[in-house]
Amino acid sequence: MPAPDPAATPDRHARCPCLSGNDYGDCCGRLHRAEARAATAQMLMRSRYAAFAVGDADYLLRSWHPRTRPETLELDPSVRWLRLDIERTSRGGPLDTEGIVEFTAYSVRDGIRTQQHEVSRFEKVSGDWLYLDAVG
Template sequence: MIADTARCPCLSGDTYGDCCGRLHRGEAHAPTAERLMRSRFSAFAVGDAAYLLASWHPSTRPTSLELDPGIRWYRLDIDGTERGGMLDSSGTVEFTAHYRSDAGAGEQHETSNFAKVDGRWYYVDGA
């Protein structure tokens, strides 16, 4: 895990404890689809598979998730958003996530779909 005083992996500029750490601990829920995307990136960065599963929509959620400890996620770029605001029930977030592994640097580009159910945002799927 990561110290609450460390810079948040989502690059918000806040500390982990004041940013994604609150969501990972269940003290708060993401108010927007983009905020959920950022918290999910941070969950990959800190190895929090339980949060990833909990924030995954039940209709598409896998039964388990194993994270690759050889991959270090270090930068998230939000390339665009569509809907996904506090008053919306769905939204998309286009992003590029950067990582390093034994094979070198890489990136994952995706457009993720999100749905809000009972006031809480969930990751649905991505392409």
């Protein structure tokens, strides 16, 4: 699996791709570098979106539940991720072991804008939130 493209990785002081309003280095970058854990399912969802945006397939696989994780993951470098909207969350807090995050992610590929709507399930295993799957 190829490492993230350093040219695509934001400067640690650039705005985080997850649009939290925080710097990448203090937000999703900490999780991508394994310096911190996601405290909530929503934080993990945001960090996974940011990983798509910066091309970090390794982080996406690390944050995927082993029951549903593919063996490999190839990201399309022609997709540019534009925005993440969190629609709703259910559970997924620091004291929960399961959570749901509904979101819409916007991207552009070959000049065509697209959006992906998903209701994602997350599970906490040994203190780490992991992406389980998409429902409905």
